[in-house]
Amino acid sequence: YKDTLSNCLDELITIQQTIDDLLFLAKNEHEVLEQNEEEIYLDEVSLEAYKEMQTFAKLKNIKLECQIKEPLQIKGHHKLLKIAIKNILKNAISFSHENSTVTISNYQDEDNQVICIEDKGIGISKEDQEKIFDKFYRTDKSRNKESGGTGLGMSIVEKIVKIHKGVIKLQSEENLGTKVYFIFKG
Numbered sequence: 224y225k226d227t228l229s230n231c232l233d234e235l236i237t238i239q240q241t242i243d244d245l246l247f248l249a250k251n252e253h254e255v256l257e258q259n260e261e262e263i264y265l266d267e268v269s270l271e272a273y274k275e276m277q278t279f280a281k282l283k284n285i286k287l288e289c290q291i292k293e294p295l296q297i298k299g300h301h302k303l304l305k306i307a308i309k310n311i312l313k314n315a316i317s318f319s320h321e322n323s324t325v326t327i328s329n330y331q332d333e334d335n336q337v338i339c340i341e342d343k344g345i346g347i348s349k350e351d352q353e354k355i356f357d358k359f360y361r362t363d364k365s366r367n368k369e370s371g372g373t374g375l376g377m378s379i380v381e382k383i384v385k386i387h388k389g390v391i392k393l394q395s396e397e398n399l400g401t402k403v404y405f406i407f408k409g
Contacts, residue, residue, distance in 0.1 A: 263304065265295040265329050265336055265407075272308040273327055279313065284321045287312075290328040295336040297407045299387040307383040310376045311340045311403045318401075319344035338405040346397040355393065 273289040280287040308327070315325040323343040330337055347355060355377050384391045384405050395401035 260298055260300060262296055263299050263301045265297065265304075265338055266291045266293070268301055268304050269308060269327055269329050269338055272305050272312060275305075276309060276312045276316065280316050280325065283316050283319070285316045285319050286322075286324045287316070288324055288326045290326060292328070292330040295329055295331060297336060297387060297389075303383050304387060307380045307405070308338065308340070310380050314376065315340050315342035315344065315401065315403075318342065332406075334408065336407045339402060341400065341402045343400040346399055346401055347393070347395040348397055 269291060270289060273287060277287055312325065312327065319325055319342045325340070325342045328339045328341075330339075381391055387405075387407060389405055389407040392404040392406060393401065394404075
């Protein structure tokens, strides 16, 4: 009975998360933007996400590194941006080879403020890269029960980055790793 109830609880949590994700995606960007936009420091948001993902990384035998070059500021929503960063970190950790390193870095590139998350994992095929931001899309390698994903995470990340007037770029090669860039105009 305990196992059955535990499985039911896991399913309910997954369903609740899916509903929350769908509601977020359905929200108009203007509604989100009107809610307390403020000056945020990318280094603080990145450092918080890094610290909060340490335990998950240790469970997966992944070393998590943080390389912050300078304090960078944008207008936005601290909590939303942290959700986006943690989502990419979770994917990077989940799909990395054991005993490898995932790195989050912040830096200025010409007039842009950049957050980059890099892993040395399984990578993403070219065809999957074109669809990865589609709602409910999951790559073949992630189509298992253990990943716990709904195929909404990358859509949410893309929406959060757009809300912050940024763009998201992906560079990946199968079996070599992936780099995800959040690029914000300075």
